[in-house]
Amino acid sequence: MRVSKKIVVLGHFGVGKTSLIRRFVEDSFSNDYKVSIGVHITKKVVEITAGNQVSLILWDLEGTDDLSNIRDSYLLGTHGLIYVFDVTRPSTFENINGDLRIVGEKLPNAPKIVVGNKVDLVVPEDLDRLLQRQGITYDYLSSAKTGGMVNDLFLHLAKMLSSDAKKI
Amino acid sequence: MLKKYKDDYFSDNVQFILTDNQGIVLESDQSFLKIEIGTPMEEVHPFFGSISAVQELSENTTFFNCVQLGKNAMERIVDIEMHKKKEGVLVMVHDLTDHYVSYQAIAQSRNESIINSELVVLKNLELQEREKFKNQFIRNFSHELRNPLTSIISITNILRSTDLSDEQKKMIDFLKESNSNLKIMLEDILSIGMIASGKLHLDHKIFSLSDLLELLRFTYSARAKEQNLTFNLDFGTKVPEHVEGDRLRIYQILTNLLDNAFKHTKEGSVTLSVELNQKWANRASMRFSVSDTGAGIPKESIQAIFESFHQIETGNGDGSGLGLPIVKGLLELMGSKVQLISKLGDGSKFYFDIVLKEPIHTLATTKRNKETVANYQKKKSLSGAAKYKILLVEDDEKVQMLLFKTLLGAKCFNIDFESDGAKVMQTVLQGNYDAIIMDVSLPNVNGDHITRLIREFPLKQIKKIPILGLTANAYADDIALYKKAGMNILMTKPFEEEELLNSVFKLVSN
Incomplete structure (x- = not known):
C-alpha cells in the first residue's frame, strides 16, 4: 500500500532546509549557500513497514523571518510540516514560539517536527545550555552536512502521517 | 502583425493543460512541457499532486507563484494558475524563469549580507564574552594571590628581624627581592586587566617631576652599576619642576620602559631623556624617551611587542611580557601613544609625548616630609x-x-x-x-x-x-x-x- 503525503519544510532563510531535503533525497551536500526562492518540490518514497510505503512530496519553501508572509496556496493540502532553525544563528530561533503559533494557526491539524540544524558547527554542551536558557524545545538536532539525524526526522514524520492515514 | 508577436510570445512562455477531476490530462498545447494525453499530472511533476486539493476549495481560481519545476522540467521557474472548469481543471503554466533568476540574484545578495552581519555581531559578542571571562579571571586570580603573598612578605620581614647568620640574612634578602618582584608582577597583571576592562582611572595630582626623575636616577644608577652599564638622565632645563598628572602611572610607564631597556642591554648605556616640546597657557607638552644600546628589535616584531604576554626571542626569558602593553594602555588613557625606533643590533628608542598641566601654585604638601x-x-x-x-x-x-x-x-x-x-x-x-x-x-x-x-x-x-x-x-x-x-x-x-x-x-x- 502506498499513500502520498505533502510535507512543507519552512523556517528562516539560510537555516539549511534545502540541504536537509537534498541530504534526505539525494544523500548529497554542498557547502555553497544558494538561496531558494518560491517553492521547490521533490519526492521520495519511504517504506514504513514491510509493504507500507509513503510517498513524501517535499515542499521546500523560500525562507522568511516572518512566517505570516507565506503564501496560503503553498500550504494547500499539507499533511505535515518540518520547522527548521539554525543552531548557530540565534535570530532563527529567538522567536520560535511565535513562528510555531503562526504555523499552527495556518495548519491546525498538521503534525509537525521542529529541527535545529547545523549541529556539526557547535559544541553540544554549549548548545544544550543555550537552548535551555532560551526555553527552546525541539524534536531533532540535525546536520545536513554529516547526515546526522536527517533520515530519522523525515522517517519519524512519515510514520506519524502513516498512522494518521490508518486512523482515517 | 502584433497578433503574431503576441501568439509567438504566448506559445513560448505559457502552456495550457486541461485535466479531469482526478488530474488526468485531457488536453495540452505542448508549448514547453511535453505531456501525453491520459497521463496523471502527478507523474509530470510532484507539484501537480496538489490539483486534488485545489478541487476541494470553494474558490474557482488558485495561483501558485514562483514554483521551481526542477530537473523534470528543464529547471523552469513558473507561475501556475488553476481554474475550476466543468470538465475538471484548467492549468495555465507561465514560464517566468528569466524574471525569477534575476530576483534570485537579488535575494542571494540580500540574504548573504544579513547572515554575514549576524555572524559579525555573534563574533563580537563571543569576543566580548572572552574578554569578560579573561578580566574576571585576572580579578579572581589577583585576589586569591594577595592573601598568601601578604603572609609571605610579613613572615620574611619578621624573619629578617630575628637573629640570623650572615648566610641566612643573604637568603632572606633574596627572598625579599623575589617577594617584591612577585608583587610587581601581580600589580602588572592587575593593571593590564583594569586597562582592558576600562576600569583604570587616572588620578591627577600636583607632584614634583624633578623628584620623580631623581628617584629614577637613584634606582637605575644602582642597577646600571650591577650590570656594568651606564645610566644617563637628561633632564632639559626648561622642563617644569612641578606638574599635575597621575604620578603613579607616569612612574609605572617610565619604570616599565627602563626595565625593558636594562633587560635587553648587555653593554653600553641606557638613557632617559625628558624635554619640553612647547608650553601654552598653563600646559606643557613634554617628550619622554628611553633609549638603549641593546640588541634592538626586529622589524617584524615591533607590532607584536605591545601585545599582552608577548616576548621577543632575545634569550632574556624573564618577565611577564606585560610591561610594554601596560605602557601602551596607560599612554592611550593619557591621550598619547608610545613610539619606537629600533634596528636589530643597533639599540632601541621608545618615546612618547604627553601634555601635563603646570600648576601656578604648588601645594605645600608636595614638599612636606612624611612622618x-x-x-x-x-x-x-x-x-x-x-x-x-x-x-x-x-x-x-x-x-x-x-x-x-x-x-x-x-x-x-x-x-x-x-x-x-x-x-x-x-x-x-x-x-x-x-x-x-x-x-x-x-x-x-x-x-x-x-x-x-x-x-x-x-x-x-x-x-x-x-x-x-x-x-x-x-x-x-x-x-x-x-x-x-x-x-x-x-x-x-x-x-x-x-x-x-x-x-x-x-x-x-x-
Missing part, C-alpha cells in the same frame, strides 16, 4: 600616654598572627582580636577602641557592612572610631565602595610592615 614610623613611635613614647587600643578583625589565622606580631613590635598598641563578622559590633561596644583594623572579607557579615553599622551608630564615641580596611580586592570601584561605607584608610594586600604601621599611626594620631 616616619620611628617619629610616631618617638612621639608616643615621649607623651607618656597609654598604648593605643586596637581591635584587629581578621578571620585568616596566619594573617591575624602576622599583623599581631607587626603591631606588637611597634610597642605602642594593645590588641584585641575578633574573627567573626557577626560578633564585631558587640566587641566594639564593649571595648573603647582607638582604632579598628578590619579585613573586608569576613565570615557571616562583611567588613564594609560592619563599618556602615558603626558609622550609623547613635553614640559618637562609637561612630567616630577610625577604621583601617584590609582588602585583597584592588579594583578602584571596590575601594570606592569600602570608602563610601566609612572606612578611613584602605590597604590592598599584600603590603609591607612599614606601610601598615604608618597607616595605623596616621589613623590613631588624627
